[in-house]
Each structure stands twice: as structure tokens, then as C-alpha cells.
Amino acid sequence: MPNRNGFTLIEVMVALAVFSLAVLALVRLEGATARGAGLVEETTVAGLVARNVALDALTGAEPPPAGLVTGSEANGGRNWNWTRRVSPAGDPRVVRIDVAVQDLRGQTRGSVTMIRPPTPPAALPQPPGATPTPNATSTPPGGRR
Template identity: 55%
Template sequence: MSNRAKSPGFTLIEVLVAMLVFGLAALALIRLQGAGIRGTAAVDSATVAQIVARNVAVEAMTDPRPPAAGRSEGVEVNAGRRWRWVREVRPTGNASILRIDVRVADPSGTTWGRLMVVRPPDAGA
């Protein structure tokens, strides 16, 4: 028999196991938070790029003169960031109706937004 009295409480091994479980749970929560932040940043970039694409398309739609067929490029600043846009104008089966494709990318070249609109013959008038 042991001379030590049985005292209430946790043993050292129980405390270490509890700390290990708590640490693993905390690490999982930190990784989850990081994934959420990355997802939010991607949604923000896609939303702003889509706004830029719409701005470029609306310019082409509301200009009194139809845009020239072919490719044009430019840079627009929106939400404090530079966005590179490419607009491609192509005729459709009807020569007076134009198809306008807009692609928007960030400075690294990652495409975040795309938009296709059709300019009818009386647009911009």
C-alpha cells in the first residue's frame, strides 16, 4: 500500500492530454478563420472587377458612336486598385448589332471578371 493519501484533482498526464486537445481545436479554428478571410478577399476582388467590367460595357453601350470592331485595352482604378480591362467588339449576324466582350484582370494578370453585352442598332441614340 502507498503512504500517499488520495487527493482530488487531475494528474499531470490528464492535464497534458487536455491541453493537447485544446491546442488542436484552437489550430483548427485558426485555419478556418484564414480560409474565411481568403474567401472574402476573393469575393471582394470578383465584385469590384465585375463593376469595372460593367463600367467599360456601359461606356460602349451609351456612346453615340458604336465602338470600332476589334480589341481595345485600358486601365481603370476602382476601390483603390488598378484593374486592366480588355474589350473585344465583334459584329454579329446582323451588321448593325455588335457583341461586346469585356475581361477584367488585376495587375498580376488574374482574371476576376467577364461580361458580354449586345449593342442593338439604336443604342447610344
């Protein structure tokens, strides 16, 4: 019986085939991870754009008009199209503000819904004897700051 030292050519070829399959699987996994990270970033930025548009409508001095408004905004190095719909919320004290953000391919990537009063808030009345002064600072009791 001959003494065998080392591997046969067939054994080396099978080992290389198994190794190459494992490397291909790792390369595909890396590609999927990179695509997933890009999608997460895109969704996050689109959500921020939706929130910014909704907050503009929420914090404006005048309430937004009812109906559909569209626009575009640049954020995160990309251009985004947004749609804002203001509609009754079922309670006459509030309106519903729905914002959807689409990428340039038209796919919705982020959305947000907020509510706000349909009319501007009334100014708070001044206490009796108080005179309104712009940029006034108040002194706490005891006269110290």
C-alpha cells in the same frame, strides 16, 4: 486504495493537446474566411469595372469600333486592366461586346458580355406641326401640373 482528488499530469497534458489542436483549427478557419472575403470583394469590384467599360461602349453616341481595345482603370482602391472585344453577334442588327478585367497579376477577375446595334440609333422624327425647342417643358392635358 488511495483517494484521488484532481487530475494527473498526463490527463492535463492530453487535455491541453486536444485544446490546442482545436484552437489551431479555428485560427486556420479564420484565415481562410478572411482570404475568401478578400476574393469576393476583388471579384465584385472587377465585375463593376467590366460593367462600366461595357456600358461606356453600349451607351456611346457612336458604336465602338470592331476589334480589340485594352485600357486600365482605377476602382475600389486598385488598378485594373481591361480588354474589350467588339465582334459580330451572328445577327446583323447587333454587335457583341465582351469585356474582361484582370488584376495587376494578369488574372481575369471579372467579365461581362453585352450587345448593341452596330450603328447609332436614328433620331425619332418630330410629329407634324411640332417645333423642336431646347429644354421645353410640356403641359399635361387640362393645363395643370
